[in-house]
Amino acid sequence: MSEILWQILQHVQGYIYPNEVEVNWSVLIALYPYITGLVAGAFIVASLERIFKVEAVKPTYRLALLTALAFLLCAPLPLVAHLGHPERALEIMMTPHLSSAMAGFGFVYAWYLMAVLLIELYFDYRRDIVMWSQEVGGIKGFIYKILTLGDYNISDEAVKADNKIVNIVTVIGLPSAAFLHGYVGFIFGSVKANHWWSSPLMPIIFLFSAMVSGIALVLLIYIASSYIRGVELDRACTDTLANYLLYAYLLDLSLEFMELAHLFYTQEEGIDAIRVLITDKLFWTFIVIQVFLGTLVPIFLLILARTGIFRFNVRKWIYIFVTTLTLIGVFAMRWNVVIGGQLISKTYLGYTTYIMPLFGPESLSLALAIWILPFIILAVLIKLLPPWEHPHEWEKTETE
Amino acid sequence: MVSRRKFLAVIAAVAGFASFKRRVAAQEPVEGYDWNRHKYAFVVDTTRCIGCGRCVRACKIENEVPMKPFYFRTWVERWVWLKDEEGPKVDSPNGGFDGFPPTYDERMISKSYYVPKLCNHCDRPPCVQVCPVGATYKTKDGVVLVDEKYCIGCRYCIQACPYGARYLYPADGPRETRRNTADKCTWCYHRITRGYKPACVEVCPVGARKFGDLMDPEDEVRKIIEERRVQVLKPDMGTLPQVYYIELDSEVR
Numbered sequence: 001m002s003e004i005l006w007q008i009l010q011h012v013q014g015y016i017y018p019n020e021v022e023v024n025w026s027v028l029i030a031l032y033p034y035i036t037g038l039v040a041g042a043f044i045v046a047s048l049e050r051i052f053k054v055e056a057v058k059p060t061y062r063l064a065l066l067t068a069l070a071f072l073l074c075a076p077l078p079l080v081a082h083l084g085h086p087e088r089a090l091e092i093m094m095t096p097h098l099s100s101a102m103a104g105f106g107f108v109y110a111w112y113l114m115a116v117l118l119i120e121l122y123f124d125y126r127r128d129i130v131m132w133s134q135e136v137g138g139i140k141g142f143i144y145k146i147l148t149l150g151d152y153n154i155s156d157e158a159v160k161a162d163n164k165i166v167n168i169v170t171v172i173g174l175p176s177a178a179f180l181h182g183y184v185g186f187i188f189g190s191v192k193a194n195h196w197w198s199s200p201l202m203p204i205i206f207l208f209s210a211m212v213s214g215i216a217l218v219l220l221i222y223i224a225s226s227y228i229r230g231v232e233l234d235r236a237c238t239d240t241l242a243n244y245l246l247y248a249y250l251l252d253l254s255l256e257f258m259e260l261a262h263l264f265y266t267q268e269e270g271i272d273a274i275r276v277l278i279t280d281k282l283f284w285t286f287i288v289i290q291v292f293l294g295t296l297v298p299i300f301l302l303i304l305a306r307t308g309i310f311r312f313n314v315r316k317w318i319y320i321f322v323t324t325l326t327l328i329g330v331f332a333m334r335w336n337v338v339i340g341g342q343l344i345s346k347t348y349l350g351y352t353t354y355i356m357p358l359f360g361p362e363s364l365s366l367a368l369a370i371w372i373l374p375f376i377i378l379a380v381l382i383k384l385l386p387p388w389e390h391p392h393e394w395e396k397t398e399t400e
Numbered sequence: 401m402v403s404r405r406k407f408l409a410v411i412a413a414v415a416g417f418a419s420f421k422r423r424v425a426a427q428e429p430v431e432g433y434d435w436n437r438h439k440y441a442f443v444v445d446t447t448r449c450i451g452c453g454r455c456v457r458a459c460k461i462e463n464e465v466p467m468k469p470f471y472f473r474t475w476v477e478r479w480v481w482l483k484d485e486e487g488p489k490v491d492s493p494n495g496g497f498d499g500f501p502p503t504y505d506e507r508m509i510s511k512s513y514y515v516p517k518l519c520n521h522c523d524r525p526p527c528v529q530v531c532p533v534g535a536t537y538k539t540k541d542g543v544v545l546v547d548e549k550y551c552i553g554c555r556y557c558i559q560a561c562p563y564g565a566r567y568l569y570p571a572d573g574p575r576e577t578r579r580n581t582a583d584k585c586t587w588c589y590h591r592i593t594r595g596y597k598p599a600c601v602e603v604c605p606v607g608a609r610k611f612g613d614l615m616d617p618e619d620e621v622r623k624i625i626e627e628r629r630v631q632v633l634k635p636d637m638g639t640l641p642q643v644y645y646i647e648l649d650s651e652v653r
Contacts, residue, residue: 002572005470015477015490017517017564021470024555024568084553084568084580088533091552097534102556105532192637193526193562346564347653349490 004355014350023342023354026362028078030338031370033184033206034331035075038374040181040207041214042068043117043173048244050170056240062124062387063225064218068177069117070378076109077370082362101187112180116173122147123162123169125385127154143384181210188337195270195348196277196341201259208252209330215245216326223320225382235312242319245326246302253295270348277344281351286336294329298322430593438541439614440587442598442643443621443630444516446652449608451476451514453496455600460497462588462599464575469494471567473585474518474600479652480504481511488651515652516609518600519544519565519585520633520641527557527566527584536582542614542642543587551581558582562637587611 008021046064048054080089093110096103130152133144182203188194189202219241226233263274278286301322305315339354357363459474460467476496480489482504493500496514504512521544527536528544535551538544546557548569558566561584569575569583588598592611596602601611612621624630630644634653645652 002468002570005468009469015492018469018472018475018492018495019558019564019567022568024558079554082554084555085551088550088552091533091550095533097531099529100532100556101530102554103532187556191526191530191559193560342559346562347490 004357008353008355011353012350014345015347016345016350016352017347020342020345021352023339023352025338025342026082026354027335027339027356027364027367028082028362028370030331030335031367032075032078032082033181033188033338034213034334035071035078035370035374036184037181037206037210037213037330037334038217039068039072039075039112039214040177040210041212041216042071042218043177043214044211045215045218045241045244047170047174047177050167051174054240056234056236057244059234059237059388060218060222060241062385063222063382064214065117065121065124066381066385066387067218067221067378068214069121070374070381072109072113072117073377074370074374077373078367079105081366081370101183101190104183105187108176108180108183112173112176116169116176120166120169120173121385122149123165126151126162127159128385130154140384178207182207188341193346194341194344195268196274196344197337199259199262201255201262202337205252205255205259208248208255209333211248212245212252212326213330215241215248216323216330219245219319220323220327221378223316223323229388233312233316238312238316238319242302242305242315242322245322246299246306249295249299249302249326253299256295270344273344273348273351277340277351281343282336282340285332286340290329290332290336293325294332298325298329433593435539435541435593437615440521440542440592440642441612441614441621441625442518442521442587443610443612443624443646444643445608445610445646446513446515446649447647448606449476449514449516450606451478451496451500452605453499454603454605455516455609456495456497458599458603459585462591463586464573464578465583466570466573468570469497471570471573471583473565473583474516476500477515477517477652479513479515479649480509482508483510513649514608515645515648516600517563517565517633518643519561519587520563520639520643521585521587523640523642524638526560526562526637526639527582530556530560532556539589543589543592544584545586545589546582546584548578548581548583553580553582555582562634562639563641 005021012021042064045057046061046068048057049061080086083089092103093106096106098104126148129144129147131154133141133148133152135141136144185203185206188197188206189199191197219238222241223233223238263271301318304310305318310318343351343354345351359365453476456472456475459465459472463473465471465473472495474495475492477490477492478496478500482489489504491500491503500514521542523542525536525538525544528538531537532554533550533552535547536544536557537547553568555568558568566582566584569578569581571579573579588596588600591598597611598609601609610621610624612619614622614625616622624646625644628646630646631648631650632641632644633648634641
């Protein structure tokens with residue numbers, strides 16, 4: 001690290017406090033709100049079907065839940081890897097300092113994982129798990145037997161009761177998901193020492209960009225998994241998700257615009273430094289990637305796709321392109337908040353630079369590994385708990 | 401012929417080394433010390449500071465702060481206002497550790513001064529508020545400390561400090577127990593609880609740094625705060641800093 005700091009010292013511009021040479025929250029901390037955002041967004045997609053009765057998105061309901069779980073399991077990894085003393089990480093849970101926004105994260109996370117996602121998945125899959133446990137042998141069958149938790153009752157009443165529980169948990173889960181990510185925004189928004197972060201809008205902006213990224217991720221995984229399975233895409237489902245992506249985008253764009261407008265309108269101390277931050281230090285990641293490629297282009301393409309002038313086959317490719325851009329754009333947003341906020345000095349008179357190491361702790365390679373891990377977990381989850389809703393194997397035999 | 405600068409450096413090194421020899425383990429409880437009977441404050445007289453950097457050197461030696469230009473418990477800034485130029489020029493090469501080179505043409509300077517900086521030991525410290533495990537805490541005598549055995553190294557406190565007073569003690573720093581934890585000025589807590597002044601105050605040749613006890617009616621610092629016009633850094637942050645500056649320019653933050 002020391003060698004990098006010497007290098008950074010050569011690139012410091014203007015006057016910064018001497019302790020500000022090092023960017024303390026690295027790429028891993030940019031990854032952390034990105035992953036939690038995807039969790040919240042994916043869960044919101046799942047609730048579209050459950051709470052808002054958007055029947056069209058039914059094919060992605062379970063897929064969205066499994067995606068949320070796979071990413072949620074990895075959400076604490078960047079945080080823990082980033083700690084100076086990861087062996088003390090559990091202190092946040094064991095002896096929390098309750099005035100700290102960060103201490104609350106452990107509890108919000110645990111609540112969301114244990115009380116919402118796992119319960120919802122269990123009751124949603126319970127009937128299927130019982131049937132699989134009776135049909136499948138070997139290790140997989142053994143895992144299903146464990147997952148039944150000893151309850152083999154799949155009578156109509158029992159399934160109805162399961163369904164009721166899932167509905168209740170989803171109703172609790174939606175605000176929990178919103179809280180999980182809005183709360184991450186609060187961790188940044190409440191740092192009054194940093195003008196680029198300090199804003200009451202921050203939790204809301206984080207939440208809406210989470211919805212954008214979550215919908216995009218589920219849509220992209222749905223398209224990719226359908227291709228891998230060799231099945232036709234459900235057109236209504238794909239188009240509906242794309243529509244919701246557009247709505248979320250429009251809200252997200254207006255919120256971010258309001259935030260910037262407020263910054264520039266109020267002209268508070270440090271505004272000149274922020275102007276340089278945006279137009280110079282973050283030109284590529286903010287103006288080009290986040291705003292242009294990651295927001296305006298996707299919105300334009302989604303509106304274009306909505307006009308109906310393209311066949312579904314073309315629309316499908318537009319969606320693939322748009323969701324990829326979205327995922328890149330939302331990561332750029334996290335980067336611009338987390339890294340960008342630390343480039344600007346609290347003196348407002350200078351800037352430091354961030355140099356990301358390729359290997360080692362808090363490096364590009366570690367961030368990539370943590371980013372890939374949820375996809376591997378998701379693949380295992382899909383193998384174990386196939387989320388494809390229609391038709392289940394036994395439903396097929398029942399209807400035949 | 402030994403230059404004045406070199407002479408001062410040698411004196412500081414000797415003074416620092418003497419303090420180092422006297423150093424005791426930081427933050428160890430001292431027998432007979434009652435933290436309910438003290439309330440400390442720090443005064444910086446910007447009209448006196450000459451930017452010699454003795455305080456920076458003494459602090460680094462006294463507190464085992466790594467000798468690299470990224471880690472400071474205290475540093476000195478030079479604020480220079482040039483004629484016909486808007487806004488000040490500010491610098492702090494290596495935190496002022498080696499003093500300040502004569503960068504500017506004196507005829508072009510309209511005003512200039514040195515501003516020593518350190519942790520403000522705020523009465524409402526944001527670093528204490530955000531620490532997720534309570535490793536950063538405020539003592540009853542007004543000092544903000546970090547429990548190095550408890551700090552998890554999340555660096556939230558570093559982000560929350562408006563004054564840039566904190567840094568992460570590096571993995572190759574000389575003090576093993578402090579590695580990868582947040583570090584900052586403690587007002588030399590190990591010294592003040594034994595009745596000594598902080599190292600930086602002790603070595604200041606011009607009395608620009610003063611440390612005192614607000615509970616002592618005869619204390620010089622208390623009298624200065626009561627009787628003179630003093631200012632704190634970034635008062636708008638609402639952190640209620642306990643480092644008071646005499647004759648501070650409003651531009652300084």
